[in-house]
Amino acid sequence: MARLVxxxxxxxxxxxxxxxxxxTHLPIAKKIPGLRKYEVSQGxxxxxxxxxxxHLIATLHFDDMGAIQRAFASPEGQAAAADVRGFATGGVEMxxxxxxxx
Amino acid sequence: MARLVxxxxxxxxxxxxxxxxxxTHLPIAKKIPGLRKYEVSQGxxxxxxxxxxxHLIATLHFDDMGAIQRAFASPEGQAAAADVRGFATGGVEMxxxxxxxx
Numbered sequence: 768m769a770r771l772v773x774x775x776x777x778x779x780x781x782x783x784x785x786x787x788x789x790x791t792h793l794p795i796a797k798k799i800p801g802l803r804k805y806e807v808s809q810g811x812x813x814x815x816x817x818x819x820x821x822h823l824i825a826t827l828h829f830d831d832m833g834a835i836q837r838a839f840a841s842p843e844g845q846a847a848a849a850d851v852r853g854f855a856t857g858g859v860e861m862x863x864x865x866x867x868x869x
Numbered sequence: 870m871a872r873l874v875x876x877x878x879x880x881x882x883x884x885x886x887x888x889x890x891x892x893t894h895l896p897i898a899k900k901i902p903g904l905r906k907y908e909v910s911q912g913x914x915x916x917x918x919x920x921x922x923x924h925l926i927a928t929l930h931f932d933d934m935g936a937i938q939r940a941f942a943s944p945e946g947q948a949a950a951a952d953v954r955g956f957a958t959g960g961v962e963m964x965x966x967x968x969x970x971x
Contacts, residue, residue, distance in 0.1 A: 807971045810967050814962070815950075815963055826968070839917060861916055863915050865910065868907065868908055869899075869907050
C-alpha cells in the first residue's frame, strides 16, 4: 500500500482551519478516486521533546504509487489540492511513498 | 490508535544506512513494548513536486498516546533511541499523534 501524508503547519487561526478542514475539505478529499483509507490526527501533534510545528497530519492510503499519481491527476484530486491552497495558511508538506509492514 | 512517525533525512551514505536500519535497528525497535504494527517506506519518499529530503519514513502503531510515552520510557525504547542517534547521520524528525479514521 502507498501513502500520501499531508502535514499541515500550525495555521493562523486554528478554529477556522479545523472548521474548514472537517466541514469542507474532508468531503472534497474523500471523493478522490482510489482512496482506500483516510486517517486524521486527533489532538496535538507532538515530538519526543515537546510541541511540534504541525497542527494536523492526514494519512491517505492508496493501493500503490500509480494510484496516487492518478489521484493527483483526477478532477477530484485537483479540486482537493486547490482547496488546500486556500485554507493551509501555515503551510503544508506532502510526502508520498510506498509502505510495507516489517 | 496512536502513531509514532520517524522521518529520516537523507543520510551521508544510503547503503550503510539501509544496512544498519534493517539488520540492526529493526530488531532493536521491534522489541519496544506496546508496538502493534511497524511500517517502513519502500523506495523513494517523494513530494507532488518531485524528490523530497527524506530517505525513509517509519510508522509505528501503538494503542494510544500513553503507550507511546511508556514505550519511550522503557529500556527497549531507550535502546532504540540511542541506536537512532548513531546511524541517523542526515538527521531525524519524530512526530507523535493520536489518529482516527474519517
